[in-house]
Amino acid sequence: MHSNRYIFIYSSILVIVVAMALTVVAVQLKPLQENNIRIEKMQNILSSIHVKATVNNAEEMYSKYIVSSFVINASANEIKDVDAFKVNIAAEHKKSTDDRKLPVFVAKLDNGDTSLVFPVYGKGLWGPVWGYISLQKDFNTVLGVVFDHKGETPGLGAEINTEWFQERFNGKTLFNEDGKFTSVQVLKGTHNDDPHVVDAISGSTITCSGVSLMLVDCMELYEPFLKAKLKR
Amino acid sequence: MKESIFSPKNLKLLSGPLNLNNPITIQVLGICSALAVTVQVKPAFVMALSVTIVTAISNLIISLLRNTIPSRIRIIVQLVVIAALVIIVDQVLKAYIYDVSKKLSVFVGLIITNCIIMGRLEAFAMSQKPWPSFLDGIGNGLGYGLILVLVAFLREFFGSGKVFGFQVIPDIFYQWGYENNGLMILPPMALITIGVIIWVQRSRSRELIDKS
Numbered sequence: 530m531h532s533n534r535y536i537f538i539y540s541s542i543l544v545i546v547v548a549m550a551l552t553v554v555a556v557q558l559k560p561l562q563e564n565n566i567r568i569e570k571m572q573n574i575l576s577s578i579h580v581k582a583t584v585n586n587a588e589e590m591y592s593k594y595i596v597s598s599f600v601i602n603a604s605a606n607e608i609k610d611v612d613a614f615k616v617n618i619a620a621e622h623k624k625s626t627d628d629r630k631l632p633v634f635v636a637k638l639d640n641g642d643t644s645l646v647f648p649v650y651g652k653g654l655w656g657p658v659w660g661y662i663s664l665q666k667d668f669n670t671v672l673g674v675v676f677d678h679k680g681e682t683p684g685l686g687a688e689i690n691t692e693w694f695q696e697r698f699n700g701k702t703l704f705n706e707d708g709k710f711t712s713v714q715v716l717k718g719t720h721n722d723d724p725h726v727v728d729a730i731s732g733s734t735i736t737c738s739g740v741s742l743m744l745v746d747c748m749e750l751y752e753p754f755l756k757a758k759l760k761r
Numbered sequence: 762m763k764e765s766i767f768s769p770k771n772l773k774l775l776s777g778p779l780n781l782n783n784p785i786t787i788q789v790l791g792i793c794s795a796l797a798v799t800v801q802v803k804p805a806f807v808m809a810l811s812v813t814i815v816t817a818i819s820n821l822i823i824s825l826l827r828n829t830i831p832s833r834i835r836i837i838v839q840l841v842v843i844a845a846l847v848i849i850v851d852q853v854l855k856a857y858i859y860d861v862s863k864k865l866s867v868f869v870g871l872i873i874t875n876c877i878i879m880g881r882l883e884a885f886a887m888s889q890k891p892w893p894s895f896l897d898g899i900g901n902g903l904g905y906g907l908i909l910v911l912v913a914f915l916r917e918f919f920g921s922g923k924v925f926g927f928q929v930i931p932d933i934f935y936q937w938g939y940e941n942n943g944l945m946i947l948p949p950m951a952l953i954t955i956g957v958i959i960w961v962q963r964s965r966s967r968e969l970i971d972k973s
Contacts, residue, residue, distance in 0.1 A: 531831040539831055543838060547845040554849050561856035569859065584860070680867070684947065 576675040577661035578636045598634045605754035618650045642666045651743025654735040655680045668758045674698040686736030697727040710752045715741040774896040778904030785908040786959045790876040796951040802925045804864045805913030809906025811850045819843050820898030823886040839882045847872045912954045920945030
């Protein structure tokens with residue numbers, strides 16, 4: 530039988546050794562992990578304009594298609610000297626709407642058209658959901674979307690990051706005929722003909738309302754910017 | 762007398778868990794992750810490899826420390842070792858194979874609670890020399906991995922017509938009206954597949970069947 534003293538010293542040493550080992554590993558691998566996240570972000574942005582990039586060519590494709598980027602605020606004024614790619618959307622989401630930095634990515638498509646890509650961020654059932662939405666040159670019609678999530682239910686809410694769901698957004702419009710902002714809603718039932726609604730996924734009501742709300746909340750902030758573009 | 766490194770007794774530690782003492786089909790441990798990560802072969806393969814590494818190294822470490830570990834806190838010591846190894850594996854996966862690590866998501870973290878690892882530490886490493894413990898860890902990891910990859914192979918093959926992400930059922934079959942079995946992708950089919958594997962194994966090895 531060991532004494533209490535021995536047990537205390539033993540566990541202290543063990544914990545210190547383990548903590549040091551973990552720190553070394555974490556610090557060593559951090560640059561690689563951050564690079565992975567950066568590449569994934571590039572892949573997501575490209576995916577929203579229907580460009581499929583692999584891990585290896587993401588950087589090259591990104592510089593080819595994304596010609597510029599800038600950051601605006603909710604009154605459509607440009608914020609200077611901020612790198613749109615480095616804006617942390619999750620952190621911005623916590624600020625009040627007036628203080629938020631809103632990144633915009635400008636993509637040059639293969640057919641010569643310009644497309645704008647906007648990041649969106651919201652909450653699903655179990656955790657955050659986020660994505661990118663790209664608009665066609667009319668600043669109204671959705672070119673493509675890409676969604677991802679932290680931990681939605683596999684087979685149900687988690688399906689928002691699959692192609693068959695994301696395809697439903699293609700060609701939907703954000704503004705109605707009177708120029709009023711309507712966003713694209715995700716609702717139950719069949720809405721193939723409605724230009725502002727897509728069909729939700731059965732069994733994932735909360736995730737889908739989360740996606741729906743995310744699009745309204747985030748795209749609303751870009752409304753002044755898009756309206757100004759539309760008038761021109 | 763010094764025992765050779767690969768004596769028959771040591772080799773049995775390695776081969777036993779692959780068949781007659783398999784952690785999943787005989788000991789029925791680690792079922793949770795076996796159901797969750799077997800939709801495709803690649804994540805299952807990475808999971809199997811991770812579990813093998815964690816069982817082998819944690820067995821080795823605990824066996825080396827076995828005479829110093831105070832018995833009153835031995836479970837805590839075991840958990841600290843396992844948790845540290847699992848975090849390291851998770852970090853390495855995130856750094857080198859990010860896409861797979863995203864698919865495995867919480868299940869890498871849940872290796873900590875995988876009964877196979879704690880079970881082997883308590884039952885074997887605490888009372889055996891380092892080398893046999895290491896082999897026992899490898900054996901059990903592989904035994905787990907074997908079933909995992911087998912289930913994943915069947916599910917990916919019948920569920921998506923692919924193996925390791927490559928299409929193996931030719932397009933012409935689909936044109937003739939062949940359909941992927943969507944049921945195979947759903948979790949219940951993993952349970953049924955494991956059940957079938959257990960059935961096949963028991964009908965081949967009669968000694969496994971309970972006498973009663």
